[in-house]
Amino acid sequence: MSQKPVEVAQRELEAQPKQPVARELTRSGPVFRPDVDIVEMPEEYRVYADMPGSDGEHVQIRLEDGVLSIDGALALEPGAGWVPLHREYRLGGWHREFQLSDRIAADRISAEMRDGVLEIHLPKAEAHRPRRIEVQTG
Amino acid sequence: MAWVGFSSPSGATPGDLFERLRRELDTLVDQFAVQQPRATSGVEPPLALYESDDAYVLTAELPGLKKEDLELSVEGPRVTLRGERRIQLPADPKLSVHRRERRAGVFRRTVELPAPVDAEKVEALYRNGVLTLRLPKQAQHRPRRIEVQTH
Numbered sequence: 001m002s003q004k005p006v007e008v009a010q011r012e013l014e015a016q017p018k019q020p021v022a023r024e025l026t027r028s029g030p031v032f033r034p035d036v037d038i039v040e041m042p043e044e045y046r047v048y049a050d051m052p053g054s055d056g057e058h059v060q061i062r063l064e065d066g067v068l069s070i071d072g073a074l075a076l077e078p079g080a081g082w083v084p085l086h087r088e089y090r091l092g093g094w095h096r097e098f099q100l101s102d103r104i105a106a107d108r109i110s111a112e113m114r115d116g117v118l119e120i121h122l123p124k125a126e127a128h129r130p131r132r133i134e135v136q137t138g
Numbered sequence: 139m140a141w142v143g144f145s146s147p148s149g150a151t152p153g154d155l156f157e158r159l160r161r162e163l164d165t166l167v168d169q170f171a172v173q174q175p176r177a178t179s180g181v182e183p184p185l186a187l188y189e190s191d192d193a194y195v196l197t198a199e200l201p202g203l204k205k206e207d208l209e210l211s212v213e214g215p216r217v218t219l220r221g222e223r224r225i226q227l228p229a230d231p232k233l234s235v236h237r238r239e240r241r242a243g244v245f246r247r248t249v250e251l252p253a254p255v256d257a258e259k260v261e262a263l264y265r266n267g268v269l270t271l272r273l274p275k276q277a278q279h280r281p282r283r284i285e286v287q288t289h
Protein backbone atom coordinates (compact mmCIF):
# COMPACT_ATOMS: atom_id res chain seq x y z
CA MET A 1 0.00 0.00 0.00
CA SER A 2 1.50 3.28 -1.01
CA GLN A 3 0.52 6.68 0.17
CA LYS A 4 1.31 10.01 -1.37
CA PRO A 5 3.63 12.17 0.72
CA VAL A 6 1.09 14.95 0.59
CA GLU A 7 -1.49 12.74 2.22
CA VAL A 8 0.93 11.68 4.94
CA ALA A 9 1.74 15.29 5.73
CA GLN A 10 -1.95 16.09 5.84
CA ARG A 11 -2.55 13.22 8.23
CA GLU A 12 0.21 14.34 10.55
CA LEU A 13 -1.28 17.77 10.57
CA GLU A 14 -4.67 16.39 11.45
CA ALA A 15 -3.28 14.23 14.23
CA GLN A 16 -1.98 17.30 16.01
CA PRO A 17 -3.51 17.69 19.43
CA LYS A 18 -5.30 20.85 20.44
CA GLN A 19 -3.64 23.90 18.97
CA PRO A 20 -3.35 26.93 21.19
CA VAL A 21 -4.51 30.19 19.69
CA ALA A 22 -2.29 33.24 19.95
CA ARG A 23 -4.81 35.92 20.68
CA GLU A 24 -5.35 37.97 23.74
CA LEU A 25 -8.74 37.59 25.36
CA THR A 26 -10.11 39.46 28.31
CA ARG A 27 -10.62 36.17 30.11
CA SER A 28 -7.36 34.49 31.07
CA GLY A 29 -6.63 30.85 30.40
CA PRO A 30 -5.71 28.75 27.39
CA VAL A 31 -7.78 28.82 24.22
CA PHE A 32 -7.65 26.15 21.52
CA ARG A 33 -8.49 25.82 17.87
CA PRO A 34 -11.48 23.57 17.22
CA ASP A 35 -11.47 21.10 14.32
CA VAL A 36 -14.05 22.07 11.74
CA ASP A 37 -15.84 20.82 8.69
CA ILE A 38 -17.09 23.50 6.31
CA VAL A 39 -19.42 22.77 3.44
CA GLU A 40 -21.08 24.92 0.84
CA MET A 41 -24.49 24.38 -0.65
CA PRO A 42 -26.31 26.55 -3.19
CA GLU A 43 -28.26 28.36 -0.46
CA GLU A 44 -25.89 28.38 2.46
CA TYR A 45 -22.59 27.54 4.06
CA ARG A 46 -22.50 25.26 7.02
CA VAL A 47 -19.76 25.09 9.65
CA TYR A 48 -19.42 22.23 12.11
CA ALA A 49 -16.94 22.73 14.93
CA ASP A 50 -15.93 20.20 17.59
CA MET A 51 -15.90 22.13 20.85
CA PRO A 52 -16.24 19.55 23.61
CA GLY A 53 -16.81 21.01 27.06
CA SER A 54 -18.73 24.03 25.78
CA ASP A 55 -22.49 24.35 25.73
CA GLY A 56 -24.80 26.74 23.90
CA GLU A 57 -24.72 29.29 26.69
CA HIS A 58 -20.95 29.52 26.57
CA VAL A 59 -20.61 30.01 22.82
CA GLN A 60 -20.45 33.29 20.92
CA ILE A 61 -20.61 33.66 17.17
CA ARG A 62 -19.92 36.94 15.45
CA LEU A 63 -19.82 38.12 11.89
CA GLU A 64 -17.99 41.37 11.36
CA ASP A 65 -16.49 42.69 8.11
CA GLY A 66 -16.83 39.28 6.53
CA VAL A 67 -14.98 37.57 9.38
CA LEU A 68 -16.81 34.84 11.20
CA SER A 69 -15.48 34.31 14.69
CA ILE A 70 -16.41 31.53 17.05
CA ASP A 71 -15.69 31.60 20.77
CA GLY A 72 -16.49 28.93 23.30
CA ALA A 73 -15.76 28.67 26.99
CA LEU A 74 -15.78 25.63 29.25
CA ALA A 75 -19.21 25.00 30.72
CA LEU A 76 -17.87 22.94 33.63
CA GLU A 77 -14.57 22.89 35.42
CA PRO A 78 -13.32 19.67 37.05
CA GLY A 79 -14.52 19.09 40.61
CA ALA A 80 -12.59 20.83 43.36
CA GLY A 81 -11.40 17.63 45.04
CA TRP A 82 -10.12 16.01 41.85
CA VAL A 83 -6.38 15.55 41.77
CA PRO A 84 -5.15 15.07 38.19
CA LEU A 85 -3.20 11.85 37.67
CA HIS A 86 -2.97 11.82 33.91
CA ARG A 87 -4.00 14.31 31.26
CA GLU A 88 -3.97 13.92 27.51
CA TYR A 89 -5.89 17.04 26.74
CA ARG A 90 -5.76 20.50 28.11
CA LEU A 91 -8.78 22.31 29.40
CA GLY A 92 -9.67 25.68 28.05
CA GLY A 93 -11.83 27.62 25.68
CA TRP A 94 -12.13 27.49 21.90
CA HIS A 95 -11.59 30.14 19.29
CA ARG A 96 -11.41 30.29 15.53
CA GLU A 97 -11.96 32.83 12.76
CA PHE A 98 -12.75 32.53 9.09
CA GLN A 99 -12.79 35.05 6.33
CA LEU A 100 -15.94 34.43 4.34
CA SER A 101 -15.79 34.95 0.61
CA ASP A 102 -19.48 35.36 -0.21
CA ARG A 103 -21.93 37.80 1.19
CA ILE A 104 -23.85 36.25 4.03
CA ALA A 105 -27.35 37.21 5.09
CA ALA A 106 -26.17 38.14 8.57
CA ASP A 107 -29.68 38.49 9.99
CA ARG A 108 -30.51 34.92 9.10
CA ILE A 109 -27.48 33.18 10.62
CA SER A 110 -28.50 30.44 13.00
CA ALA A 111 -26.56 28.03 15.15
CA GLU A 112 -27.08 25.14 17.48
CA MET A 113 -24.86 23.28 19.89
CA ARG A 114 -25.32 19.57 20.35
CA ASP A 115 -23.03 17.24 22.31
CA GLY A 116 -20.05 19.53 21.98
CA VAL A 117 -20.53 20.11 18.25
CA LEU A 118 -21.43 23.59 17.07
CA GLU A 119 -23.39 23.76 13.83
CA ILE A 120 -23.66 27.15 12.14
CA HIS A 121 -25.92 27.90 9.19
CA LEU A 122 -24.76 30.84 7.10
CA PRO A 123 -27.38 31.61 4.45
CA LYS A 124 -26.05 33.37 1.38
CA ALA A 125 -27.44 36.80 0.62
CA GLU A 126 -29.98 36.71 -2.23
CA ALA A 127 -27.75 38.37 -4.82
CA HIS A 128 -25.04 35.81 -4.30
CA ARG A 129 -27.08 32.72 -4.77
CA PRO A 130 -26.45 30.94 -8.02
CA ARG A 131 -29.06 31.71 -10.58
CA ARG A 132 -29.83 29.64 -13.53
CA ILE A 133 -29.95 31.73 -16.68
CA GLU A 134 -32.01 30.33 -19.43
CA VAL A 135 -30.47 30.68 -22.84
CA GLN A 136 -33.04 31.73 -25.35
CA THR A 137 -32.95 30.14 -28.69
CA GLY A 138 -34.52 31.89 -31.59
CA MET B 139 36.09 14.82 43.20
CA ALA B 140 35.52 15.35 46.92
CA TRP B 141 32.38 16.70 48.58
CA VAL B 142 34.36 19.36 50.42
CA GLY B 143 32.35 22.14 51.97
CA PHE B 144 29.06 20.41 51.30
CA SER B 145 27.14 19.89 54.48
CA SER B 146 23.59 19.99 55.63
CA PRO B 147 22.17 21.04 58.98
CA SER B 148 20.09 17.88 59.15
CA GLY B 149 23.22 15.79 58.95
CA ALA B 150 22.23 14.21 55.65
CA THR B 151 25.13 13.13 53.49
CA PRO B 152 25.61 14.50 49.97
CA GLY B 153 24.57 11.05 48.77
CA ASP B 154 21.22 11.35 50.58
CA LEU B 155 20.64 14.81 49.22
CA PHE B 156 21.42 13.76 45.69
CA GLU B 157 19.13 10.78 46.02
CA ARG B 158 16.37 13.12 47.15
CA LEU B 159 17.09 15.54 44.33
CA ARG B 160 17.04 12.69 41.84
CA ARG B 161 13.68 11.50 43.15
CA GLU B 162 12.24 14.99 42.98
CA LEU B 163 13.48 15.41 39.43
CA ASP B 164 11.88 12.10 38.50
CA THR B 165 8.58 13.29 39.92
CA LEU B 166 8.87 16.54 38.03
CA VAL B 167 9.67 14.76 34.77
CA ASP B 168 6.69 12.43 35.29
CA GLN B 169 4.38 15.35 35.87
CA PHE B 170 5.46 17.02 32.68
CA ALA B 171 5.50 13.83 30.68
CA VAL B 172 1.83 13.08 31.31
CA GLN B 173 0.84 16.57 30.29
CA GLN B 174 2.52 16.24 26.93
CA PRO B 175 -0.05 16.22 24.19
CA ARG B 176 -0.51 12.83 22.68
CA ALA B 177 -0.70 12.32 18.96
CA THR B 178 -3.95 10.49 18.36
CA SER B 179 -5.37 8.97 15.23
CA GLY B 180 -7.85 11.83 15.31
CA VAL B 181 -10.78 9.70 16.39
CA GLU B 182 -9.24 8.17 19.52
CA PRO B 183 -10.56 10.33 22.35
CA PRO B 184 -8.04 12.08 24.57
CA LEU B 185 -8.51 11.14 28.22
CA ALA B 186 -7.92 12.66 31.61
CA LEU B 187 -7.81 10.81 34.89
CA TYR B 188 -8.43 12.38 38.28
CA GLU B 189 -8.48 10.97 41.78
CA SER B 190 -10.52 11.98 44.78
CA ASP B 191 -10.67 10.29 48.18
CA ASP B 192 -13.36 7.82 47.27
CA ALA B 193 -13.26 7.59 43.48
CA TYR B 194 -11.39 7.93 40.23
CA VAL B 195 -12.83 10.20 37.61
CA LEU B 196 -12.08 9.48 33.98
CA THR B 197 -13.07 12.02 31.36
CA ALA B 198 -12.90 11.77 27.58
CA GLU B 199 -13.48 14.37 24.90
CA LEU B 200 -15.95 12.73 22.55
CA PRO B 201 -17.84 15.40 20.63
CA GLY B 202 -20.85 14.44 18.55
CA LEU B 203 -21.23 10.90 19.79
CA LYS B 204 -24.50 9.03 19.89
CA LYS B 205 -25.11 7.22 23.17
CA GLU B 206 -25.81 3.99 21.35
CA ASP B 207 -22.42 4.20 19.62
CA LEU B 208 -20.52 4.05 22.89
CA GLU B 209 -19.75 0.96 24.92
CA LEU B 210 -18.12 1.02 28.34
CA SER B 211 -16.75 -1.84 30.35
CA VAL B 212 -15.06 -2.07 33.73
CA GLU B 213 -13.16 -5.09 34.88
CA GLY B 214 -11.15 -4.82 38.09
CA PRO B 215 -8.89 -1.81 37.55
CA ARG B 216 -9.37 -1.84 33.78
CA VAL B 217 -11.75 0.54 32.03
CA THR B 218 -12.42 0.25 28.32
CA LEU B 219 -14.18 2.77 26.09
CA ARG B 220 -15.18 1.54 22.70
CA GLY B 221 -17.25 3.27 20.11
CA GLU B 222 -17.67 4.87 16.78
CA ARG B 223 -17.82 8.48 15.81
CA ARG B 224 -20.07 9.05 12.83
CA ILE B 225 -20.05 12.29 10.91
CA GLN B 226 -22.93 12.95 8.63
CA LEU B 227 -22.73 15.88 6.26
CA PRO B 228 -25.86 17.13 4.48
CA ALA B 229 -26.95 14.90 1.63
CA ASP B 230 -27.06 17.66 -0.93
CA PRO B 231 -25.92 16.66 -4.42
CA LYS B 232 -24.48 20.15 -4.89
CA LEU B 233 -22.51 20.01 -1.67
CA SER B 234 -18.91 21.11 -1.91
CA VAL B 235 -16.55 20.47 0.96
CA HIS B 236 -14.25 23.34 1.87
CA ARG B 237 -12.69 21.77 4.92
CA ARG B 238 -12.75 18.39 6.51
CA GLU B 239 -10.77 18.28 9.74
CA ARG B 240 -13.05 16.25 11.98
CA ARG B 241 -12.42 12.52 12.01
CA ALA B 242 -14.95 9.75 11.96
CA GLY B 243 -14.22 6.14 12.77
CA VAL B 244 -13.95 3.40 15.33
CA PHE B 245 -11.95 3.88 18.52
CA ARG B 246 -10.97 1.87 21.53
CA ARG B 247 -9.11 3.00 24.62
CA THR B 248 -8.23 1.03 27.71
CA VAL B 249 -7.06 2.58 30.95
CA GLU B 250 -5.48 0.74 33.85
CA LEU B 251 -6.45 2.46 37.09
CA PRO B 252 -4.08 2.45 40.08
CA ALA B 253 -6.54 0.29 42.05
CA PRO B 254 -9.63 -1.82 41.29
CA VAL B 255 -12.99 -0.08 41.42
CA ASP B 256 -16.51 -1.05 42.35
CA ALA B 257 -17.87 -1.89 38.90
CA GLU B 258 -21.48 -1.98 40.16
CA LYS B 259 -21.37 1.63 41.26
CA VAL B 260 -19.76 3.25 38.24
CA GLU B 261 -21.66 6.30 36.97
CA ALA B 262 -21.36 7.59 33.44
CA LEU B 263 -22.47 11.00 32.26
CA TYR B 264 -22.24 12.30 28.71
CA ARG B 265 -22.66 16.03 28.45
CA ASN B 266 -21.41 18.74 26.07
CA GLY B 267 -19.43 16.13 24.17
CA VAL B 268 -17.48 15.07 27.25
CA LEU B 269 -17.86 11.67 28.86
CA THR B 270 -17.33 11.62 32.62
CA LEU B 271 -17.01 8.32 34.42
CA ARG B 272 -17.09 8.25 38.19
CA LEU B 273 -15.45 5.04 39.36
CA PRO B 274 -15.80 4.49 43.13
CA LYS B 275 -12.81 2.84 44.75
CA GLN B 276 -13.31 -0.45 46.50
CA ALA B 277 -13.68 0.12 50.24
CA GLN B 278 -10.28 -1.33 51.17
CA HIS B 279 -8.52 1.09 48.79
CA ARG B 280 -10.02 4.24 50.28
CA PRO B 281 -7.96 6.33 52.63
CA ARG B 282 -9.09 5.96 56.21
CA ARG B 283 -9.01 8.62 58.79
CA ILE B 284 -7.33 7.41 61.97
CA GLU B 285 -8.16 9.17 65.17
CA VAL B 286 -5.25 9.82 67.49
CA GLN B 287 -6.08 8.90 71.06
CA THR B 288 -5.04 11.23 73.83
CA HIS B 289 -4.89 10.39 77.46
